[in-house]
Amino acid sequence: MSSTPVIGVLALQGDVREHLVALAAADAIARPVRRAEELAEVDALVIPGGESTTMSKLALQFDVMGPLRERVAAGMPVYGTCAGMIMLADKILDGREDQETVGGIDMTVRRNAFGRQNESFESGIDFKGLDGGPVHGVFIRAPWVEAVGTAVEVLAELPAADGPESRIVAVRQGNLLATSFHPELTGDHRVHEYFVRMVEAV
Ligand SMILES: NC(=O)CC[C@H](N)C(=O)O
Numbered sequence: 001m002s003s004t005p006v007i008g009v010l011a012l013q014g015d016v017r018e019h020l021v022a023l024a025a026a027d028a029i030a031r032p033v034r035r036a037e038e039l040a041e042v043d044a045l046v047i048p049g050g051e052s053t054t055m056s057k058l059a060l061q062f063d064v065m066g067p068l069r070e071r072v073a074a075g076m077p078v079y080g081t082c083a084g085m086i087m088l089a090d091k092i093l094d095g096r097e098d099q100e101t102v103g104g105i106d107m108t109v110r111r112n113a114f115g116r117q118n119e120s121f122e123s124g125i126d127f128k129g130l131d132g133g134p135v136h137g138v139f140i141r142a143p144w145v146e147a148v149g150t151a152v153e154v155l156a157e158l159p160a161a162d163g164p165e166s167r168i169v170a171v172r173q174g175n176l177l178a179t180s181f182h183p184e185l186t187g188d189h190r191v192h193e194y195f196v197r198m199v200e201a202v
Pocket residue numbers: 048049050051052053081082083084086111112140141142143
């Protein structure tokens with residue numbers, strides 16, 4: 001891609017504004033996307049954090065779920081944070097019975113996985129492919145990735161608090177990127193820059 005990429009933020013629900021700011025800081029042209037017509041005009045999309053059950057319902061109501069799946073199948077780069085990660089998962093655990101996802105990443109994601117006593121926490125995260133030291137991970141009722149298919153690259157893991165098992169918190173499959181945590185809340189734009197580079201490489 002030769003010109004500055006235009007990246008939409010799915011603006012049905014969630015922390016849309018923070019992603020618009022982070023994308024602009026990462027040198028993309030950022031705009032909110034609610035409708036299929038708006039989706040057709042962007043090169044790539046961020047699905048923000050929020051509440052995946054509500055986001056799923058609104059995506060169906062706004063007739064944007066089908067177009068989202070089509071763009072993902074056609075190779076549009078998408079970055080999902082937290083609820084956005086859930087939206088990109090082919091399979092979810094602890095979802096609502098009628099909850100649909102866009103899908104695209106061959107992974108199983110467990111909603112609200114980090115548990116009650118730990119509903120929100122912060123941690124330094126080593127993120128594969130990012131220079132400049134660990135990313136500051138802000139986790140808010142965050143999901144983790146419980147299983148991944150062979151096409152999925154694990155970019156970051158968090159050591160489990162209660163044992164030797166670590167938890168996957170960032171993944172990439174082709175043009176799809178997902179994190180359990182919220183880089184848009186930290187003022188550190190390296191993950192958004194990483195995504196902008198993915199978009200530019202298409
Ligand atoms: N910060 C978030 O996006 C939380 C995600 C939320 N727990 C969900 O299931 O959608």
